[in-house]
Amino acid sequence: MSAIEKHDSFAGRSGYETWVFGILKYKILDAMRAQKRHGHWQPLEDEDDDDAIDRQFQQNGRWHESARPSTWGEPEATFENEHFWQVFDACMIALPDSAARVFSLRELMGLSTADICRELGIKENNCWVILHRARLKLRACIEKGWLEETTPC
Amino acid sequence: MLMCKGATRLMSLKKDRPLSFQERLSLKLHLAMCGACRECDRQFTLLHQAGKRFRPEDDPEQGNDAP
Numbered sequence: 184m185s186a187i188e189k190h191d192s193f194a195g196r197s198g199y200e201t202w203v204f205g206i207l208k209y210k211i212l213d214a215m216r217a218q219k220r221h222g223h224w225q226p227l228e229d230e231d232d233d234d235a236i237d238r239q240f241q242q243n244g245r246w247h248e249s250a251r252p253s254t255w256g257e258p259e260a261t262f263e264n265e266h267f268w269q270v271f272d273a274c275m276i277a278l279p280d281s282a283a284r285v286f287s288l289r290e291l292m293g294l295s296t297a298d299i300c301r302e303l304g305i306k307e308n309n310c311w312v313i314l315h316r317a318r319l320k321l322r323a324c325i326e327k328g329w330l331e332e333t334t335p336c
Numbered sequence: 337m338l339m340c341k342g343a344t345r346l347m348s349l350k351k352d353r354p355l356s357f358q359e360r361l362s363l364k365l366h367l368a369m370c371g372a373c374r375e376c377d378r379q380f381t382l383l384h385q386a387g388k389r390f391r392p393e394d395d396p397e398q399g400n401d402a403p
Contacts, residue, residue, distance in 0.1 A: 240341045244339025245341075252372050252375035254375055255375075255378070258382050261382060271386060289352065289387075290386075311349055315348035318344075319348075322380065322383065326379075
């Protein structure tokens with residue numbers, strides 16, 4: 184818990200980043216409160232929901248033509264783009280709760296998958312599968328929302 | 337042979353744990369011949385870096401993120 188409270192101290196980020204993080208923090212804290220109440224972490228309800236992933240690949244394991252990743256440009260320029268953070272935020276919120284939880288603990292909080300799995304009472308393998316799906320869903324969502332709305336200047 | 341879907345699994349995995357020699361080799365071979373997967377790999381890396389920007393300043397790899 185205190186590891187999360189500590190993150191209140193970050194400063195100097197853009198308004199959107201701050202806002203996104205605020206929402207995610209509450210998403211995680213809510214889940215932790217529920218865990219305390221029920222004595223266990225809420226079940227990872229969408230483990231078998233592979234549809235969004237399967238739509239990105241053909242039967243033979245290659246990318247679907249419509250889902251092939253395109254370039255997002257230089258990371259620094261991307262991070263300066265406020266619209267990127269708006270889409271990032273919308274896509275994080277659109278993630279299934281368990282995926283958003285594990286992704287946030289791993290990538291936003293920087294916890295190891297070993298720690299996350301101990302905390303959540305799931306196998307580390309399960310964690311890696313959830314993160315793989317979360318990353319694929321996020322990348323598809325961001326690419327759709329961001330590149331398609333970006334007007335060339 | 338490793339296909340794109342399996343390659344994305346390894347790209348994701350390497351953000352969470354070191355890959356074995358065999359895993360690294362098959363990912364490298366796949367990336368060498370698949371442009372779409374190279375983009376996906378960059379996107380996963382960008383998502384990883386995006387997350388780091390939310391962390392406090394105690395992350396040693398965050399040095400070049402300063403505005």
